[in-house]
Amino acid sequence: MLIPGGWHGAWSWRPVAQRLRDASHRAITLTLPGLGDGDDPSGYRLRDAVDYIVDEVRRLELDNVTLVAHSWGGYPATGAAHLLIGQVTKIVYCNAHVPVRGKSIIDENPPDTRELMLRSIDESPFGAMPSSLEFVEQLLLQGVAPELQRLVADLLTPQPGGYFLDGLDIDAANAGIPAAYIASDNDDAMPRSHAEFAARLGVEPIVVPRTHNGMLTHPDEVATAILAA
Numbered sequence: 001m002l003i004p005g006g007w008h009g010a011w012s013w014r015p016v017a018q019r020l021r022d023a024s025h026r027a028i029t030l031t032l033p034g035l036g037d038g039d040d041p042s043g044y045r046l047r048d049a050v051d052y053i054v055d056e057v058r059r060l061e062l063d064n065v066t067l068v069a070h071s072w073g074g075y076p077a078t079g080a081a082h083l084l085i086g087q088v089t090k091i092v093y094c095n096a097h098v099p100v101r102g103k104s105i106i107d108e109n110p111p112d113t114r115e116l117m118l119r120s121i122d123e124s125p126f127g128a129m130p131s132s133l134e135f136v137e138q139l140l141l142q143g144v145a146p147e148l149q150r151l152v153a154d155l156l157t158p159q160p161g162g163y164f165l166d167g168l169d170i171d172a173a174n175a176g177i178p179a180a181y182i183a184s185d186n187d188d189a190m191p192r193s194h195a196e197f198a199a200r201l202g203v204e205p206i207v208v209p210r211t212h213n214g215m216l217t218h219p220d221e222v223a224t225a226i227l228a229a
Contacts, residue, residue, distance in 0.1 A: 001062070002029045003053065005071025005096070006105075006163065007131045007156040009035050012070065015219035016226070023227060030056060032076065034128075034160040041128035041158045046104075046166035050079035057084055066090045068226055070215065071189070072163065075099050078172045085176060092229045093172075094182040094222065095190065095212050098197040104167045109191040121161035128158035139189040140213045152213065173200050180229035181205045182222065184214040 002013035010029035017027035032049045034041040053076055057065055065088045069077035074096035081088040097105055106117050120129045133153040141149050172179070183194035183205035189212035190197075198205040206229060208214050208221045215222045 001053070001057065001065055001067050002027060003067060003069040003073035003077045004030065004032065004035070005073045006159040007035070008070065009037070009155070009157065011155060012213070013215060016215045016223045019219055019223035020226065023223070028056070028060070035157050037157065039157065040126065041160040042126045043162070044160035045162040046075060046079065046168070049076035049163060050083070053077065053080035054083050057087055063087050064089050066092060068092045068094060069096045070094050071096055071212065072105055074172070075105060075163075075168065078170070078175060079168050081177050082170050082175050088177055090229070091172075091175070091177055091179045092182060092226055093179065093197065093201070094226070095184050095187050095194070095214065096197070098172045098181070098200040099168050100200065101169060101171045102167045105164045107167065113191065117164060121164070124158070124161065126158065127161040129161055129164065130158050131156040141211050141217065142186075142188055144211065144217055148216070152216065173202065179203060182225045182229065183207055184210055184212060186210050187212045
C-alpha cells in the first residue's frame with residue numbers, strides 16, 4: 001500500500017505502482033482525506049489520516065501488507081502500522097519522515113521554517129498550507145523538465161494544517177515492525193538528512209537517483225528499491 005506525502009495524492013505513486021504490478025505484486029495507492037481534487041482541507045488532524053489507512057487495510061481484508069510512505073506520509077503510515085500489527089509486515093520509508101514520539105513534522109524543522117509553516121496555516125481561511133510552482137522547482141523536482149514541474153504544481157492540493165501540527169504517541173523505531181529506508185541522492189526537501197532518519201530505524205538507506213519526487217522521475221529505480229527492501 002503506497003502512502004503519498006503532503007500535498008500529494010494517489011497519482012504521485014502511479015508510475016511505481018504499475019511497475020510493482022508488472023512484477024506480480026498487488027499495489028494500492030491512496031489519497032488521504034482532504035487531499036483529493038476539490039476537497040475541503042479544513043479540520044483534518046493526523047488521526048484522520050492514520051484511521052483512513054487502517055480502515056482501508058481492514059476493508060480490503062489485506063494481510064502481509066507492506067506500507068510504503070513518501071515524505072510526510074511516514075507519519076500516518078507509522079501510526080497505522082502500530083494499529084495493524086499482524087497485518088502490516090514491513091514499512092518502507094521513501095524520502096520520508098521517520099517520526100519520534102510527540103514531535104510533529106513542524107517540530108522537525110529549524111525555527112525559521114517552523115514559524116513560516118505556522119504562519120501559513122494561521123493565515124489560511126481553511127487552516128491549510130498551499131503549494132506553489134516555486135516550491136516544486138526548488139524542493140521537489142529541482143533540475144527536471146519545466147513541463148513536469150508545472151504539471152506536478154498543478155496536481156498538488158493544499159495540505160491540511162492539522163496533519164503537520166500533530167505528532168504520534170509512538171516512536172517509529174518501537175513500532176515492532178521491520179523497516180527500510182529509501183533515499184534519493186539529491187533530495188532538497190527534507191529538514192534532516194536521510195542518514196539521520198535511517199539511523200532512527202537502525203538501517204542503512206538504499207540510495208536511488210535524483211530528487212524528493214524520485215517516484216515520478218525514476219520509477220524503475222524506486223520500484224526496484226521497494227522490492228529489494
